[in-house]
Amino acid sequence: MPAPDPQRLVTDIRSWAKECGFADAGIARLELDADLQHLRDWLAEGFHGQMEWLARDLPLREHPQRLRPGTLSVISVRMNYRGDAADADAVLGDASKAYISRYALGRDYHKLVRSRLLKLGRRIEAAVGPHGYRVLADSAPALEKAYARNAGLGWIGKNTLVLSRTAGSWFFLGEIYTDLELPPDAAPAADNLCGRCTACLRICPTQAIVAPYRLDARRCISYLTIEHHGSIPPDLRPLIGNRIFGCDDCQLVCPWNRYAQRSPEVDFAPRHGLDAPQLVALFAWDETEWLRRTEGMALRRAGYARWLRNLAVALGNAPAAEEVVAALRGRLDDPDETVREHVAWALERQRSAAAP
Known part of the structure; x- marks a missing residue:
């Protein structure tokens, strides 16, 4: 040839x-x-x-x-x-819902x-x-x-x-x-x-972009909810909001994304309504259901225990509600120590939010 x-x-x-x-x-x-x-x-x-x-x-x-x-x-x-x-800003603005980074849907x-x-x-x-x-x-x-x-x-x-x-x-x-x-x-x-734009630095919930072109992964919500094992630093938990797997804030605010192109790939379409799910509903999944619903998805990377840990943080940040407290109490005896710790933290947040 x-x-x-x-x-x-x-x-x-x-x-x-x-x-x-x-x-x-x-x-x-x-x-x-x-x-x-x-x-x-x-x-x-x-x-x-x-x-x-x-x-x-x-x-x-x-x-x-x-x-x-x-x-x-x-x-x-x-x-x-x-x-x-579903509109990302709308989901992020509803603290009863879970936000999952759009790449992982x-x-x-x-x-x-x-x-x-x-x-x-x-x-x-x-x-x-x-x-x-x-x-x-x-x-x-x-x-x-x-x-x-x-x-x-x-x-x-x-x-x-x-x-x-x-x-x-x-x-x-x-x-x-x-x-x-x-x-x-x-x-x-x-x-x-x-140019002079600093929108991504200003929008980052945890100020993980410490300078232009410099990211401290230890503060990044994507790292904390996916790669980080064990306990999430308590001072960062309130800043995570309802983000349970990844974070898109620096992309959502970027002016260049006005030119972002729609993907024709049907495989990237959201599965199981995970583009705008209720936190309490996801927290109710047992491991069997979690494995079934996340089959073939990047969500598997976090593992079931970290999935629950992240949801517990988001529920702690959710508006005070009896159904949230009931869901958290149902996992006070979870087999995983880290999950139990974050559930206890979330319950205390709910009590404080409900206090007159």
């Missing part, structure tokens, strides 16, 4: 990526020196909390060839996920993005012949945001998310590490396209 023209191949890859369901694709430069130093400084400040793997896997992030031997190029793709869920994105990346990889292989490649869907140590920026898919905003002029930030990223030598895209967008 004759060797294809590299530039024509890049054009074809973009076209094939869209056929596979991606909104955009590009070829990333592999130079990440500034990004790696930023990561080292972030780790040194302890901003990663309990996520020790971020430090442990640093060598794999530094050298893509260690993650996939022979890598010469990284293909970066984005897939939109914004769907027709449908099918687990890891599975869908990975399957589409494999399809794209096979399409490339059909055109150029057998070659070595590996697909990544938030599934291995990679600086995916930096690669997306280097591939021209956007810039890294003050909220530390990748932002696009034409798509905002409501999208997933994925990569193909390949031993094909592909010409990288033009210089990435500058980091100052956020």
Whole structure:
């Protein structure tokens, strides 16, 4: 099979990526020196909390060839996920309801993005012949945001998310590490396209964005409700509000998301009414029902005990109501010590709210 023209191949890859369901694709430069130093400084400040793997896997992030031997190029793709869920601001404004980050309302994105990346990889292989490649869907140590920026898919905003002029930030990223030598895209967008805007810093409920482009995960609601094991710091619990899995505030307020594109993926549509559920109803799920209703969803990442822990915090922040107190009392003897602790805290909050 004759060797294809590299530039024509890049054009074809973009076209094939869209056929596979991606909104955009590009070829990333592999130079990440500034990004790696930023990561080292972030780790040194302890901003990663309990996520020790971020430090442990640093060598794999530094050298893509260690993650996939022979890598010469990284293909970066984005897939939109914004769907027709209940209005996020309305749910956040109703403290009797549970707010779940909009990315987690449908099918687990890891599975869908990975399957589409494999399809794209096979399409490339059909055109150029057998070659070595590996697909990544938030599934291995990679600086995916930096690669997306280097591939021209956007810039890294003050909220530390990748932002696009034409798509905002409501999208997933994925990569193909390949031993094909592909010409990288033009210089990435500058980091100052956020301009003077500081909306994301001001809106963050826990002030986790401590400075532009710097996030203290230990204060981030997404980290606290998904990655953090054990007890949530008591001083942060009232600030979490009714957010039980993740947080979207810095995206909801971002002006660039006026350009966010709707996703055609039916797999990202909300399941089981989880885009605007009642807190008390979710707290009543036993583990069997939780496993059934979250099958194939990213919600599984938190685990059942953390799910109850998070709901207990939200119920503690809910308006005083007899049904809330009854639901909490029903779990005072939960087998999990952390759940019991947060239930007791929530009951005390309810008593204080109900006191004349």
